[in-house]
Amino acid sequence: MSWAAHDLEPYAFQKHLGLKMAFVPLLIGSYAPDLATKWFVYGIHLFGFDLKASDPVQFHRGWPGVGFTHSLLFGVVIGLIIWKGFGSKLWGLSFMLGQWAHAITDTGDTVGTMLLFPWTHHFSVGAWAYAGQTGRLTDAAAYFSGLGSMWDLVWILYGLYSWRVLTTEYFNKIIFVADHRFWGWLHKYIGRTGLITLYRAAFFYGCCRWVAWTIWAHVIHHYPYDLTWGGPHWVDAAHP
């Protein structure tokens, strides 16, 4: 799995697609595969009960399970529902692109994704260890010690290089105009500064938590970096 990449990729797409995409569904699509499932992968303690998938890897990425959320077909189906059900081709296409980015990015880990579901083959580059089954803190420590963390860094640096997409001028000329129905509606409740703050929030979140988790893992807890392929090898990486 990836952490900050899903926050940051939409800004990179935005830079290249400009008025052709709507940012909000692009971002929602980028989060969509994990939106309702990640809590069950890590497990939560609720009203005295521990809720966690008995096989987190199978649940998250497999079939049977909700692994189909990481397939290209899932993006197409939800995109079509948005297009035909809510009458917005722009939102449908933008959602699909964001979801595809997530599904393809997650092929980077050792479990990979069923990109061509219903074919249940897992496409995996295996560059970094999938450690979701170990719980969220060990997963964080492992992710921010391996190549996944470097992949996130690429998106942070590309985002900083593309800093103009974060400016007020860009928001006014491109983001607002491309999706004026949504932003115009929201503008009635929060001012322009509020809109721009919301637009920048995912970038802020991605960059800050990359820095914070890196400090937590390597300065506070001294987990060792292992930037070898499939690492870090100090954690038991899951495979399909």
Place this chain on the structure above:
Amino acid sequence: MIRSGRLQTLVIYAIAAVVYVAIGVAFTDFMFSLVVAIVYLLVAVWLVPEGIRRLVRLARNS
């Protein structure tokens, strides 16, 4: 050269980022939610600076 408006925005975001990172490192639960991050950012870079601006204006006028 960075325009003064942009520089002011950059400084506000930088301060908000440093505080977010400090809270996140101390309390990791804070970093697991995008919703928390959005609310935090709205408060830190919009509501708080706006409140300070109004207080300064009030102080000048009184």
